[in-house]
Amino acid sequence: MRLTTKGRYAVTAMLDVAIHHSDKPVRIAEIAERQGISQSYLEQLFANLKKNGLVCGRRGPGGGYQLGRKSKLITVANVIDAVNEKVDATRCGGLKNCTRSAPCLTHDLWEDLSTEIRGFLERITLESLVRKKTLAGEQFIDYRRIALQKKKAEISSGSNLNGN
Amino acid sequence: MRLTTKGRYAVTAMLDVAIHHSDKPVRIAEIAERQGISQSYLEQLFANLKKNGLVCGRRGPGGGYQLGRKSKLITVANVIDAVNEKVDATRCGGLKNCTRSAPCLTHDLWEDLSTEIRGFLERITLESLVRKKTLAGEQFIDYRRIALQKKKAEISSGSNLNGN
DNA sequence: CCTATACCTGAGTATTTTAGTGTGTTATTA
């Protein structure tokens, strides 16, 4: 799970589509102008987003992009994964470097942390982000409370990872 | 807040120092061997970590690095910031690109998300990560539960765990 | 049917970041 400017571009673009949803699809040219991102670069990003089913494109005049599914079902993690694609993450595929004295203790720690971060970003949906702002009155609506409620349910079962 | 392999190296190295804490400082050569990272590269990372007061170095034989303050007071966000240093984050410093039609709505959304992620990583300390593993019996001790407990207090909605 | 539209594809490129090597210098301890 990498969190770079590339991912930010993708999330920003997806938010733009989510916000300007109507009967008409959103054109890439619009997004490029509104967000100040190169059009061709956006096209590359959307190619990956489409490959992952996060958007669907409609060609020809009046065409553009629409969300591939409900914004409620699109997480920030989904978007970031779509544009980063293929992060082998571990560097040691279970066997390599980890033959040293301590059998990769800190590596496991990082893995756990990484899992936490991922889980966090999986709980944040486009919908929750958009809703937070469009209901301008309350400043923090918010999805943390919602995530917490969900967590409460999960926790009894005890989320854990395997050891190694 | 970028989350790259560089940050992972830094966190990994800091964890290594935190784990192998004793009267003697931890040598960079040790860390390099245990974690399979280039020694000179680690030296560069530690230069930044030191600049931010996260570690302090001791020269000469028997020297090495120690944590600059208690592991309880060192967050993952601290470490990542130290090695990434100077991420202007916004790209538009409040004035630039954002002169377009919508005054940077999605930008604000990303900012909020970014703040959330940062807050999340600020709640995870080296101590919590190390404790989780050294108490090897229970597999997930864990800081999520602790964070949740804290959250519950904030929200002031007492309820308890339910099955899943 | 034609044409403008807007998605789609792929190749190429400049800049930045990552990850590392290499050569020293300085402080400290034994």
Added chain:
DNA sequence: TAATAACACACTAAAATACTCAGGTATAGG
């Protein structure tokens, strides 16, 4: 004083980022 290990700086290869350019393809409207 000699070994040690931090510290400092210059340099490099490879990768990722952030584009540009040059086309191709499906589609709606005239």
